[in-house]
Amino acid sequence: MTDITSSWNTPRIAILATVTSALTLTLGLLVGRFAISRGGHQNGVFLAGAPARLMDTEDLDVASKIMDGIDPARVEENLRELTRKPHIAGRTADFELVDFIKTRFLQYGLQVQITPYDVLLSYPSDEVPNTVRLLDGKENVLYDSRKDESKLSNAPGVVKPFHAFSPAGLVEGQLVYAGYGRVEDYDWLKSHNIDVTGHLVIVKYGKMFRGDKVDIAQTNGAAGILMYTDPAEFTGMKGGDDRVYPSTWWLPPDGVQRGTVFTGEGDPLTPGYPANDLAYRYKEDDVSLPKIPSHPIGYGAAENIMKHLDGLKVPEDSDWQGGMNISYRTGPGFLVPSWKIQLNVTSRNQRAKVENVFGIIKGNIEPDRYVLLGNHRDAWIYGALDPSTGTAAMLEIARTMGELVKSGDWRPRRTIIFCSWGAEEYGHFGSAEWVEQYVATIRERAVAYINMDVPVIGNDTLHVDATPLMHKLAYETAKKVPNPNPSERAAGRPFVYDTWLRVEPWLDSDKQSKRIPKIGPLGSGSDYAPLLQRAGVTSLDLWYAVDPTLYDVQWYALYHTEYEVFDIYKSQFDKDFEYLSAVARFSAEVTRSLADSLLLPLSPADYSRGLLDILHILDTNHGTVLRENLDNFEKLEKVIKEFGKDVEEFEHRLKTLDSNNPFIARQINDQMVLLERAFLVPAGLPQRPLKKHILFAENANNRYAGSSFPGLGDLLFQIELDPDPRKRWERVRQHFSAILHTIQSAGATLREVSKFMLETM
Numbered sequence: 001m002t003d004i005t006s007s008w009n010t011p012r013i014a015i016l017a018t019v020t021s022a023l024t025l026t027l028g029l030l031v032g033r034f035a036i037s038r039g040g041h042q043n044g045v046f047l048a049g050a051p052a053r054l055m056d057t058e059d060l061d062v063a064s065k066i067m068d069g070i071d072p073a074r075v076e077e078n079l080r081e082l083t084r085k086p087h088i089a090g091r092t093a094d095f096e097l098v099d100f101i102k103t104r105f106l107q108y109g110l111q112v113q114i115t116p117y118d119v120l121l122s123y124p125s126d127e128v129p130n131t132v133r134l135l136d137g138k139e140n141v142l143y144d145s146r147k148d149e150s151k152l153s154n155a156p157g158v159v160k161p162f163h164a165f166s167p168a169g170l171v172e173g174q175l176v177y178a179g180y181g182r183v184e185d186y187d188w189l190k191s192h193n194i195d196v197t198g199h200l201v202i203v204k205y206g207k208m209f210r211g212d213k214v215d216i217a218q219t220n221g222a223a224g225i226l227m228y229t230d231p232a233e234f235t236g237m238k239g240g241d242d243r244v245y246p247s248t249w250w251l252p253p254d255g256v257q258r259g260t261v262f263t264g265e266g267d268p269l270t271p272g273y274p275a276n277d278l279a280y281r282y283k284e285d286d287v288s289l290p291k292i293p294s295h296p297i298g299y300g301a302a303e304n305i306m307k308h309l310d311g312l313k314v315p316e317d318s319d320w321q322g323g324m325n326i327s328y329r330t331g332p333g334f335l336v337p338s339w340k341i342q343l344n345v346t347s348r349n350q351r352a353k354v355e356n357v358f359g360i361i362k363g364n365i366e367p368d369r370y371v372l373l374g375n376h377r378d379a380w381i382y383g384a385l386d387p388s389t390g391t392a393a394m395l396e397i398a399r400t401m402g403e404l405v406k407s408g409d410w411r412p413r414r415t416i417i418f419c420s421w422g423a424e425e426y427g428h429f430g431s432a433e434w435v436e437q438y439v440a441t442i443r444e445r446a447v448a449y450i451n452m453d454v455p456v457i458g459n460d461t462l463h464v465d466a467t468p469l470m471h472k473l474a475y476e477t478a479k480k481v482p483n484p485n486p487s488e489r490a491a492g493r494p495f496v497y498d499t500w501l502r503v504e505p506w507l508d509s510d511k512q513s514k515r516i517p518k519i520g521p522l523g524s525g526s527d528y529a530p531l532l533q534r535a536g537v538t539s540l541d542l543w544y545a546v547d548p549t550l551y552d553v554q555w556y557a558l559y560h561t562e563y564e565v566f567d568i569y570k571s572q573f574d575k576d577f578e579y580l581s582a583v584a585r586f587s588a589e590v591t592r593s594l595a596d597s598l599l600l601p602l603s604p605a606d607y608s609r610g611l612l613d614i615l616h617i618l619d620t621n622h623g624t625v626l627r628e629n630l631d632n633f634e635k636l637e638k639v640i641k642e643f644g645k646d647v648e649e650f651e652h653r654l655k656t657l658d659s660n661n662p663f664i665a666r667q668i669n670d671q672m673v674l675l676e677r678a679f680l681v682p683a684g685l686p687q688r689p690l691k692k693h694i695l696f697a698e699n700a701n702n703r704y705a706g707s708s709f710p711g712l713g714d715l716l717f718q719i720e721l722d723p724d725p726r727k728r729w730e731r732v733r734q735h736f737s738a739i740l741h742t743i744q745s746a747g748a749t750l751r752e753v754s755k756f757m758l759e760t761m
């Protein structure tokens with residue numbers, strides 16, 4: 001770690017440690033306004049040190065103190081504490097963790113606030129479990145999927161496999177295998193005269209959000225749906241190693257991925273508004289909850305059921321094949337015609353309390369500007385990776401920063417808020433309710449949000465998804481964080497950035513490396529979604545990932561199973577907690593930099609490059625049909641280029657700004673922060689009023705994936721199959737024009753403030 005400190009030679013700028021009260025600050029601003037001279041700071045006539053401090057910028061010694069302060073042994077201890085018991089949202093162990101986190105924040109010298117909400121959750125029945133059975137047609141049970149469940153399931157508090165918000169119900173009949181359960185998979189079945197209407201379907205996990213799979217099955221007329229984890233993607237088979245948990249991180253046959261199948265966000269009964277005592281609550285029947293029973297099983301159970309399926313053999317060279325030692329067939333029907341499949345879902349929806357816990361370090365100079373760092377607290381079971389690694393790291397960042405503040409050596413310029421969100425697993429409930437409650441304040445004051453939900457899913461490279469405004473900061477920070485991998489360091493890659501660039505180079509459209517690591521767009525997989533898409537808070541999400549050239553996996557295999565326990569994390573992912581600590585250092589430094597720099601380290605220039613990138617993607621995917629159907633397609637490039645000019649002029653002004661005027665610094669910062677807000681459209685995306693970011697959101701057919709121009713993507717999806725394509729194209733034209741307008745008006749936020757209006761039409 002010494003090598004980082006030596007690479008920084010910026011002179012230390014003194015920071016006075018006194019805590020400025022709001023009063024001192026206001027007086028300081030008033031006095032300072034008349035007293036700051038061009039020549040530099042003057043002392044004497046002002047209140048103690050205030051005017052000088054107004055222009056203080058970051059102290060890079062603090063950066064190294066915080067990064068060096070992150071202690072892997074303490075991160076490990078945190079994870080051990082957080083994963084002692086299963087802690088699903090809304091039940092006792094979750095509230096015990098609320099107290100635990102609150103106590104820690106207080107110990108670290110942080111202010112604490114807790115926001116409770118009363119929301120609708122869903123739990124499996126403790127008395128009558130959900131069952132999947134194979135029946136012989138004469139009341140005999142040939143196979144019961146519960147037989148394959150692990151012995152660990154008997155530990156108190158372990159929630160049996162279920163899909164949250166599946167309705168209860170008994171479905172019995174024929175089974176159809178529908179691949180990944182995507183729209184195109186049902187199209188393929190239809191093209192082979194296989195109709196799923198009234199049958200149960202079985203689909204494999206992967207490629208898209210499970211809630212969308214239920215939605216699509218329902219739209220296709222299925223009576224119920226089973227989801228299983230195919231070994232091709234959840235074991236090491238393709239990597240050449242077929243050993244599974246507990247000797248490796250691969251999924252054993254009885255591991256079952258739980259999860260929500262609610263496709264909305266936030267409490268289902270109070271859409272758009274906080275679920276508190278003022279709320280109007282819709283009836284369950286009046287909101288969009290899934291209508292068909294759904295249930296997850298492991299590949300052990302799936303094999304025992306699917307090996308008996310009759311019907312069409314699936315094509316050899318297609319992704320309908322998988323890793324089970326069976327001949328994959330579609331059904332409907334079993335080899336013995338009288339056999340049937342039976343699903344009995346007995347789970348219930350239930351109102352419950354969920355809480356967010358906030359730990360706050362009040363800013364010294366701009367306390368009304370908030371830098372948010374957060375992670376959820378609830379887990380389906382022990383949650384050793386998801387989300388407790390995130391919380392273990394966040395607590396250590398809070399400790400390190402808190403102790404530095406207590407010692408009197410530092411107080412950030414802006415306020416830092418650590419957020420422990422409740423009930424994320426059900427559909428970002430804690431964060432969405434909080435945004436709904438405080439949206440006006442958040443839109444006014446939040447600078448940025450850093451999310452660290454599952455910060456380690458592998459130990460090969462850093463991976464970042466972020467809005468363009470955060471790209472530059474992500475690169476600069478990754479160049480400061482020491483590489484946790486000794487062999488990478490020995491190979492001449494001293495920083496996290498070096499390995500990131502090697503493993504995930506950003507390729508341009510000609511497959512040439514742009515010589516920077518790739519940063520992905522944000523989908524809707526975690527708590528950044530409500531902050532970005534409803535409040536326009538620029539966001540970053542990150543994790544240590546596997547090298548995609550070594551492993552053919554989409555996510556870590558033990559995800560949402562009961563095997564996500566402390567021991568497997570330590571033995572298989574991160575023996576010395578160096579990887580989690582590296583992510584903690586990265587997040588801490590991003591947070592500190594956003595909280596401390598006089599001028600925010602955000603990059604509007606990356607936004608204009610980002611817009612050109614997504615234009616290119618749009619053109620590649622849909623350019624031909626868009627040109628045929630829209631007479632103003634070329635205007636998109638034009639408004640993006642004009643936006644680019646606004647950015648250039650802005651950056652030019654930045655270089656010449658009066659560096660002694662705190663009001664100018666504040667104005668520039670507000671312009672950069674508000675740029676993200678400028679991409680929100682008040683009415684929301686077509687059919688999705690609560691998704692307001694016109695450039696980045698998930699794709700409506702797959703809520704995990706980040707997509708660019710999501711509204712256009714949705715409208716163009718299978719447009720050729722629409723019974724009334726003319727009407728659909730009118731909606732495309734309307735939305736396209738909203739995009740043009742939004743980009744054009746976003747440029748105005750960056751212009752010289754007295755000349756922000758356009759004079760042409």
Ligand SMILES: *[C@@H]1O[C@H](CO)[C@@H](O)[C@H](O)[C@H]1NC(C)=O
Binds near residue numbers: 325
């Ligand atoms: C696959 O199944 C066949 C027939 O059931 C069996 O003979 C074979 O040994 C199995 N292969 C493996 C690798 O388990």
Ligand SMILES: *[C@@H]1O[C@H](CO)[C@@H](O)[C@H](O)[C@H]1NC(C)=O
Binds near residue numbers: 170345
């Ligand atoms: C299905 O579950 C219900 C409880 O919701 C239970 O009463 C019923 O006996 C179950 N039926 C079968 C066939 O398991």
Ligand SMILES: *[C@@H]1O[C@H](CO)[C@@H](O)[C@H](O)[C@H]1NC(C)=O
Binds near residue numbers: 249458571573576
């Ligand atoms: C990194 O991951 C691999 C694959 O599970 C594991 O074998 C190795 O021990 C891990 N490294 C550390 C330092 O934990």
Ligand SMILES: [Zn+2]
Binds near residue numbers: 424454
């Ligand atoms: Zn999570």
